[in-house]
Amino acid sequence: MSTRGEAQARIDQIHAFQRELARLLDSKVLPLSEEQRQAIDSYHAALTKDLSRDFDVDSDARAKQLSTGMRIASFLGALSLAASVFFFFYKFWGQLTMPAQVSILLAAPLMTFIFTVWLSKHDGSGYFTKLAAMVSFACFVLNVSMLGQIFNMTSSPNAFLLWAAFALILAYGMDTRLLLVAGLICLVTYIAARFGTASGAYWIDFGERPENFFPAAVALLVAAFAIDHRRFDGFAMTYRVSGLLTLFGPILVLSNWGEGSYFLWDSDLIEGGYQITGFITAGLSIWFGIRRGHTDVVNTGATFFVVLLYTKFYDWWWETMPKYLFFLIVGLTAVLFLFVLRRLRGLGRSPATGEV
Amino acid sequence: MPWYRARTFFLGLALILLTNAVVLGGVWYNRSGDPDSTLTLTERELASPFNYWHGEENSGLNLHLVWRMEQSRPQTNTPGSVYFGGEGDWLDSTKLKELGISIHARSPSPRNGAAFNSSLPADVLLVLEMDGAAYRRTLERACRLPTAAAPDAVARQKNCLEETNRSSRLFVVDAGLDREALRKKYPDRAHYAVMRGQIQASLIIQVSGRHLTGYVRGVASDEIDVPLSMRTSIGASTPIMGRVYGQQGKPFAAVVMIGRRLEPWLASLSPGVSQSN
Numbered sequence: 196m197s198t199r200g201e202a203q204a205r206i207d208q209i210h211a212f213q214r215e216l217a218r219l220l221d222s223k224v225l226p227l228s229e230e231q232r233q234a235i236d237s238y239h240a241a242l243t244k245d246l247s248r249d250f251d252v253d254s255d256a257r258a259k260q261l262s263t264g265m266r267i268a269s270f271l272g273a274l275s276l277a278a279s280v281f282f283f284f285y286k287f288w289g290q291l292t293m294p295a296q297v298s299i300l301l302a303a304p305l306m307t308f309i310f311t312v313w314l315s316k317h318d319g320s321g322y323f324t325k326l327a328a329m330v331s332f333a334c335f336v337l338n339v340s341m342l343g344q345i346f347n348m349t350s351s352p353n354a355f356l357l358w359a360a361f362a363l364i365l366a367y368g369m370d371t372r373l374l375l376v377a378g379l380i381c382l383v384t385y386i387a388a389r390f391g392t393a394s395g396a397y398w399i400d401f402g403e404r405p406e407n408f409f410p411a412a413v414a415l416l417v418a419a420f421a422i423d424h425r426r427f428d429g430f431a432m433t434y435r436v437s438g439l440l441t442l443f444g445p446i447l448v449l450s451n452w453g454e455g456s457y458f459l460w461d462s463d464l465i466e467g468g469y470q471i472t473g474f475i476t477a478g479l480s481i482w483f484g485i486r487r488g489h490t491d492v493v494n495t496g497a498t499f500f501v502v503l504l505y506t507k508f509y510d511w512w513w514e515t516m517p518k519y520l521f522f523l524i525v526g527l528t529a530v531l532f533l534f535v536l537r538r539l540r541g542l543g544r545s546p547a548t549g550e551v
Numbered sequence: 552m553p554w555y556r557a558r559t560f561f562l563g564l565a566l567i568l569l570t571n572a573v574v575l576g577g578v579w580y581n582r583s584g585d586p587d588s589t590l591t592l593t594e595r596e597l598a599s600p601f602n603y604w605h606g607e608e609n610s611g612l613n614l615h616l617v618w619r620m621e622q623s624r625p626q627t628n629t630p631g632s633v634y635f636g637g638e639g640d641w642l643d644s645t646k647l648k649e650l651g652i653s654i655h656a657r658s659p660s661p662r663n664g665a666a667f668n669s670s671l672p673a674d675v676l677l678v679l680e681m682d683g684a685a686y687r688r689t690l691e692r693a694c695r696l697p698t699a700a701a702p703d704a705v706a707r708q709k710n711c712l713e714e715t716n717r718s719s720r721l722f723v724v725d726a727g728l729d730r731e732a733l734r735k736k737y738p739d740r741a742h743y744a745v746m747r748g749q750i751q752a753s754l755i756i757q758v759s760g761r762h763l764t765g766y767v768r769g770v771a772s773d774e775i776d777v778p779l780s781m782r783t784s785i786g787a788s789t790p791i792m793g794r795v796y797g798q799q800g801k802p803f804a805a806v807v808m809i810g811r812r813l814e815p816w817l818a819s820l821s822p823g824v825s826q827s828n
Contacts (some may be wrong), residue, residue, distance in 0.1 A: 347772045
């Protein structure tokens with residue numbers, strides 16, 4: 196057992212087994228002697244105790260509910276503390292001399308980072324460590340951006356690479372998905388900006404050409420399958436979903452805005468091409484997700500397929516069709532989609548959830 | 552310490568220290584040796600940004616470079632108003648071609664603007680001229696005496712006063728990709744600064760035909776931080792305000808240096824007298 200997720204899954208398995216065993220005993224399907232029952236109970240009690248001690252898992256439903264609450268509180272707390280760091284510095288920086296500004300900007304990420312690493316050794320639950328890690332990341336972002344402002348430096352996408360590196364170090368070191376997402380967003384921004392400047396454009400305008408995001412999408416999807424993330428709960432899924440969103444987002448934009456493409460063809464042709472590409476890639480991701488048992492890939496692909504389809508329905512029929520008929524068609528399409536996904540789920544391969 | 556925690560610690564520490572070393576090293580390099588140019592500006596050329604979130608939540612003070620482009624044709628519908636746009640007489644299709652900026656047709660027989668691709672702003676080097684020929688020509692045009700019967704005589708008189716006493720004398724007069732060539736062309740480092748900026752092309756479609764023109768989208772590093780020592784040196788307890796949009800600010804004289812990386816900094820800031828020609 197190497198991750199908290201695996202430990203929690205084992206605990207959940209034990210609880211499910213205990214509930215099913217109780218039913219079997221009530222129905223007298225499986226008679227067990229008192230000795231056998233005690234042996235099973237003792238084994239499960241000892242295992243639960245060890246896992247709770249080593250991984251801080253939820254040992255019952257109430258603990259699970261509280262954990263969910265703690266996760267939400269941790270997430271909101273992390274964002275709020277990060278914002279507080281920013282606004283605190285902006286409030287008082289103008290009253291400091293330049294050496295004081297530079298010293299504080301350097302000390303803040305250093306001290307918070309050292310504290311985060313120290314805290315990770317003593318914080319069994321990990322929630323406080325994740326909070327501290329987020330504050331440390333905020334301090335580093337402030338460090339780089341404020342130095343740029345104080346010394347009137349020319350803005351550059353390199354800052355995003357530095358932020359990505361720090362976020363990923365914290366994400367892997369402290370096992371925190373929030374910082375993994377932050378790091379991937381920074382990395383995608385950096386890669387897209389670099390591809391934008393390769394065409395001679397100013398880097399800030401990289402979003403004007405959504406195709407700049409495709410190399411980043413490919414990089415994330417390759418990383419999702421090339422890097423071993425078994426020790427990190429949810430990291431592989433985060434890479435997969437981030438990669439797909441980075442791929443699908445620009446396709447959706449370009450399927451409605453051909454003028455934003457690098458291709459020097461007629462806009463209608465470009466939009467049509469990206470619409471077809473969008474439906475094909477969504478279909479492929481659903482197929483691949485079912486084949487490999489990745490529910491997240493299936494759901495992301497299905498969601499994008501539906502969004503793309505509905506935007507086309509709107510383009511084709513909103514102006515010309517009576518509204519009741521328009522929404523009837525949208526609804527019937529959703530029902531059809533449900534049937535298709537249910538059928539795919541029943542094919543006996545790794546199941547899709549059937550959610551649209 | 553477990554190996555993964557130790558690795559995290561040393562990697563994170565190294566990244567923070569290396570980042571700050573590189574950034575501060577770059578600042579030292581930019582400000583070392585002789586500056587690329589040294590301009591003496593006033594409250595006419597440096598203003599507090601009027602859309603910036605100053606005041607309660609931000610105690611910092613930046614001054615914003617107010618630059619202009621020379622336009623011999625009237626650009627606005629309001630007679631006598633000062634032009635602050637990015638289009639200029641010198642930024643024509645020839646200059647755009649020299650900078651490698653173009654717009655292409657998406658279809659063989661393009662009929663409207665949508666049939667052309669939109670250009671993205673290109674990263675270029677801009678030449679800024681302080682109180683030079685471009686300003687003198689603009690002033691001369693603004694102060695040409697109108698005929699007594701001209702309907703816009705009053706407005707034009709106002710414009711002449713505005714140009715004489717308040718408008719920025721800092722003009723973007725040229726652009727290029729080769730820094731050495733630009734500096735050779737404009738060797739006076741006290742009146743000409745080379746800075747990074749962005750130029751974008753736009754296509755004007757008229758009955759007479761299509762016409763490619765460009766405009767300066769922005770000047771990089773045009774927000775200059777004012778250190779605390781300079782704010783207090785003139786005895787002001789509140790931030791000095793330059794020309795905020797629509798306001799007459801306190802006069803001051805500022806020496807702005809542009810360094811080896813073409814990044815500016817404020818070398819000195821002192822109270823000045825009102826700048827009228």
